[in-house]
Amino acid sequence: MDITPEEAARSLAQVRETQHRVLRAAPPMFPAWYPVAVWTFITGMQFVTEITPAWWFWIAVAALSVGLVVAVLKFVSDIRNANLRPHSSMTDPWAWVGFTAWLVTTGLAGSVLALWFKELGVAYPRTVTGVTMIVVVAVTAPLLARWMSARTARRAETPKR
Amino acid sequence: MTSRLDPAIHAPTRLQIVSLLAAAEEAEFAFVRDNLGISDSVLSKHASALEAAGYVRIRKGYVGKRPRTWFSLTREGRAAYTGHVAALQAIVARSGLSVLPD
Numbered sequence: 001m002d003i004t005p006e007e008a009a010r011s012l013a014q015v016r017e018t019q020h021r022v023l024r025a026a027p028p029m030f031p032a033w034y035p036v037a038v039w040t041f042i043t044g045m046q047f048v049t050e051i052t053p054a055w056w057f058w059i060a061v062a063a064l065s066v067g068l069v070v071a072v073l074k075f076v077s078d079i080r081n082a083n084l085r086p087h088s089s090m091t092d093p094w095a096w097v098g099f100t101a102w103l104v105t106t107g108l109a110g111s112v113l114a115l116w117f118k119e120l121g122v123a124y125p126r127t128v129t130g131v132t133m134i135v136v137v138a139v140t141a142p143l144l145a146r147w148m149s150a151r152t153a154r155r156a157e158t159p160k161r
Numbered sequence: 162m163t164s165r166l167d168p169a170i171h172a173p174t175r176l177q178i179v180s181l182l183a184a185a186e187e188a189e190f191a192f193v194r195d196n197l198g199i200s201d202s203v204l205s206k207h208a209s210a211l212e213a214a215g216y217v218r219i220r221k222g223y224v225g226k227r228p229r230t231w232f233s234l235t236r237e238g239r240a241a242y243t244g245h246v247a248a249l250q251a252i253v254a255r256s257g258l259s260v261l262p263d
Contacts, residue, residue, distance in 0.1 A: 001166045001168055001171065003166065003252065005252050005253055005255070005256030005258045006258065008249040008250075008252040008253045008256075009249075009253045009258050011173075011176060011249050012246065012249050012250065012253060014173070014176065014177065014180075015176065015180040015246060015249075018177050018180045018181055018184075018196075018197070019180055019181065019183070019184040021196060022181050022184055022185070022188070022192075022196050023184055025192075025196055026185075081189075081222070081224050081229065082187075082189075083188065083189045083191075083192035084184075084185045084187070084188045084189065084192055085185060085186040085187050085188075086184060086185060086186070087183065087184055087185055087186050088186070090184050090185075156184060
């Protein structure tokens with residue numbers, strides 16, 4: 001099979017353009033509701049250990065655990081049934097570095113905030129921290145997921161990976 | 162590594178489908194169709210041919226009650242794509258051209 005260098009160059013440009021376009025159109029790298037669900041579980045656990053009477057504990061833990069299991073199953077289903085899951089070779093490693101940094105930062109921030117609220121004498125510091133972190137994660141997770149997708153799409157645009 | 166042009170993926174539409182799938186673990190039928198601007202029948206025909214060549218895996222499932230189809234490249238398909246792109250790059254490199262914008 002013989003083709004001219006111009007045809008080869010055009011084919012390569014088309015390959016790159018196709019990959020860049022579909023990665024831009026792909027859904028966010030992860031469903032942003034999922035970390036919110038995890039923080040809701042964590043906050044629920046703080047609520048039942050800090051505020052509610054003791055007899056609530058096992059009922060609430062069972063209900064929260066069922067909720068978490070449902071969230072995990074839906075997360076797996078959403079990922080598996082996504083319109084497009086970027087191939088690992090296409091994903092920008094810095095996107096995962098950013099994701100890990102966000103995960104560690106939100107985890108540490110939650111712990112530090114709980115201690116700080118306790119020092120300030122805030123009532124129910126762990127539960128208040130949980131609610132605060134739900135808001136923080138609900139705002140930042142969609143931005144993070146979109147940023148990761150944008151980095152991956154930009155990487156597909158560059159000639160050499 | 163010996164890179165060669167693969168006639169099974171050389172046609173423009175086939176190359177577009179395979180390059181889209183090379184960027185994905187899996188891609189859904191309607192997503193592929195809409196992003197490549199091709200019809201259902203054209204996509205079905207090429208996907209079946211690529212599946213017959215052993216390059217594409219087809220998974221059928223449901224989202225809610227709606228049937229869906231997902232495509233992914235097999236290991237052979239990914240190797241064929243990599244070899245095809247390497248062969249194209251070699252042709253371009255020998256000529257001293259750079260990749261054209263369109």
